[in-house]
Amino acid sequence: MSAQQGPEQAVTMRDVAERLGVSTMTVSRALRGRPGIGEETRQRVLAEVAALGYRPNKQARSLRSGGPSELVGLVVTNLANPFYARLAIGLEEVCLRQGARVVLGSTGGDQAVEREVVADLLERGVDGLVVVPSGHDHSHLGGEQLRDTPVVLAAGPPMGIEADCVLVDDFGGTRAACRQLIARGHRRIGFLGLPPSLWTGSERFRGYAVALEEAGIALDERYVSRHRGDSALAEETARAMLVLPDPPTALLTANNRNTVGALRAVRAGGYPVALAGFDDIELADMLDVPLTVVSYDPAEVGRAAAALLYERREAAAAAQPRRVIVATTLVDHPRPRQVRDDSSF
Template sequence: MSAGGVGGRPEPEQSLTMRDVAERLGVSPMTVSRALRGQGGIGDETRRRVLAEVEALGYRPNRLARGLRSGGPTELVGLVVTNLANPFYSQLAVGVEEICVRSGARVMLGSTGEDPAAEREVVADLVERGVDGLVVVPSGHDHAHLAPDRLRGTPVVLAAGPPVGVDVDCVLVDDFGGSRDACRRLLARGHRRIGFLGLPPSLWTGSERFRGYALALEEAGIPVAERYVSRHRGDTALAEEAALGMLALPDPPTALLAANNRNTVGALRALRRRSPGEPPVALAGFDDIELADLLNVPLTVVSYDPAELGRAAATLLFERRDAPAALQPRRVTVPTTLVDHPTPR
């Protein structure tokens, strides 16, 4: 059923649907969907007509009808993460959901597989489904699709990475400080050859955690040796392979610093494969890992609360929703601490 309004136009927000937009233009709802998502399969002129009509009508999903259909809260928050296999994101989601529940909202989760193209599709789909806000863990450096005009006014907060080219709120971990502190701890214990199992430099976490490692070495008068550095996607198998390669060198590192929990697991697997008579290798890693206190290897971790990251992001999101024009883009940094897990007796 088409919505009625003044002059035959549908009333804004309360009753306008994608089908109404399609009927006014004489096209299918799928055509409207493709135009809004930037997909192919339609002509440029049709796309321009659809976008112009959407802008003129102020099309937004019907929140009240959505709540009546679901029998629950009338607001939805989209959470977009990069890797569901990483426990970090489950804890982040717990924090986001905690604040959303308090605010009478539900969370819709989307995963991008660390693919920027997939991220654009997931974000467009969530906006099309009518989410009232987005928390996004960015997977690339092109954030143009997260600009307010591209999201039709949907507020967005970035988590674990800063915005590039768009003015939006973000919540970060102290990646630089945590990595520097961990490397300093290893240096204070007498290590001078410290291997780094890092993340790609294209990632914010990858560049900042490497920067902390490099600065700690520089402060100690030790140059960064490329043979002790590996920078790849956080993958346990790749980290294990990289660690084994470093430990097979004629002058192997006496300590390893892993840039995230999955790299730490890879390093632990590499150390487990060493012969009993080989010299011990110290290990430090960013992100705490479950059962770290039960390992047979002494481990220092850069610890913080991923759930707090989620809570902070959701809090910024609801504040932005309530006062969109009154607030300048904000940046919140979640602190880190070093935790030593000695070998159990």
């Protein structure tokens, strides 16, 4: 420990990186003997570590002993949404092959919490971050704020910073689903959306609105709801739409939580309504209500994010940010065939 550091102020990997003007990832790789940095840089790091008296975090080191030697942080907004579980599986699949372990943090959609989670992960010396952003201010995810730790955004594009990102075709998928409902004769289509402040919310609403406009159908605000995905609220909203004097003949939902709410409303009221929704849902093929879903593999979002993260680590710092779009497809889940009861024979 240097003379400047008291016992209550242990030297961190960030301190070493700041003194040398390098990233925490570079310090981490030098200490672990990992490839990807020059020998001169490695020696500079080791010399500075010795001068400052840096000691690796014992807790993090014990977690890694006998297993993966690097950490990748994943920051998501809502652990209750199955999308994030699948995303994490895809991310971990690639990271484990690279000798890294994934550490998960959840923000509840609160940007202040997101800043705290990101800062905590950086302090723990993560070698990269994949973040599902909570809001529009991404300044805390910029290169200077992260001390050059590589970051990839998932499910939302960077705003105010330059960063790699992986997006789902939110606009195209919703537009295709709405077009299919229109092609099947529906003119009054209710939309259970997401807040316009969310990228997914604005893009999926745009897909719905464009499909209506292309078909010459005026957008009726009575048939539109844009709230954070919550099945109970979606059920309540769907019920309100379906008791209008001229109710929608079809409902289009912006995510799987809203689809669940719409299904409950339709089933409880026995309404003859067509349903289509973004995100596939488990057991959709077993429902007694026909359902069309905008399908894609959330694990592919995680795999693509991991690929970008590792490519960024090897790329020059000035390399242009990249954007990957995960494609969607429409899948029809028809009503299951009725099984005849032969018990009376």
